[in-house]
Amino acid sequence: MRIAIIRLSALGDIIISASFVSCIVEIFENCEIDWYVDSRFAGILQDSPLIKTYAIPLKTYIKTLNFRALFSLYRKLKEKEYDYVIDMQGLLKSAFIGSFFQTKKFIGFDKKSIKEPLASFFYQQKVEINYQESITKRNAKILFEALKPSKDFENFFQHATKSRSRIFGYTQGAKTLIQQEIFQDKKNILLLLEASLEAKSYSTRRIIELLKLVKNKEWGFLLLYYQDFDKAKEIFESCKNNVAIKIMPKINLDAIKALVDSVDLVIGGDTGITHLAWAMEKASITLYGNTPLKRFELLGVHNISLSGNEQANYDRNDFSINHIEPSLILEGIERVL
Structure with a gap:
């Protein structure tokens, strides 16, 4: 059985979608899964x-109006034949x-279950589920x-x-790179300093307040930044x-997977x-603000969710x-570790 899965973006959504595919491979032992991603x-x-992963530079093609490349992509994909094609994105x-x-x-999802209802007209089988249902339930x-x-x-x-x-x-x-960076004699706690929106990032001031509360000398904190090195430097x-602390170098997604798998706890927005972290079954504390906890919470024995707004509605200025x-957060760290 050959299956194509389409989930082009974004990073977190791809991760959650992929988490449920392991089970499919277990159940259908002879299936082959091709994943199409930006x-x-x-x-x-x-x-x-x-x-097997197929990378498509779709956003680049569209942004540059590269119609020749888009037509070439169409011809290549037209040659592919599958028993099932599943659009897990719904755009x-x-x-x-x-x-x-x-x-x-x-x-794919039916028109009442997705962000862009017109997408549903392409599907031969349509799945109904409330758009506000939890992201884990939707993907499963x-x-x-x-x-x-x-x-x-x-x-x-x-x-x-x-x-x-x-x-x-x-x-x-x-794995070798990450082992050279993490603390070898402490519990490693990864602090994520940035997110796709500033509203999803815990502030510099609040992170410093958290680290000033820490008394446990057996914990080591790793600061992971994406663009804002000044934030990492100020916290450091x-x-x-006060605490054992390091600024991680900029690393690619391969190394990020190895990093998450090597630490004891991940904290971030x-x-x-x-x-x-949730998908790799690592301990995590996820902080919510402008996104609704009920829809995005990732449940697990060692996964904690904290929200600053029970009425969140995606406001970028929230x-x-x-x-x-x-x-x-400190209580959560103590509970998990």
């Missing part, structure tokens, strides 16, 4: 032992890509309805959640005499790397993540 995020799925661009393949079963539901791996959705959901980490892999080179300089008291 080139910017392909690294998160590369080196997977379970799927016009993902539905458009899925329509290129040769298949008798193209599955579309795979369940497409492939019917069992008679009971809840049993499938529980099974899929427990086997989620198997899909992610990384190179030995990435303010706290270096509602962003891709906290999603990855910085309520900073309403979360550092003392609550």
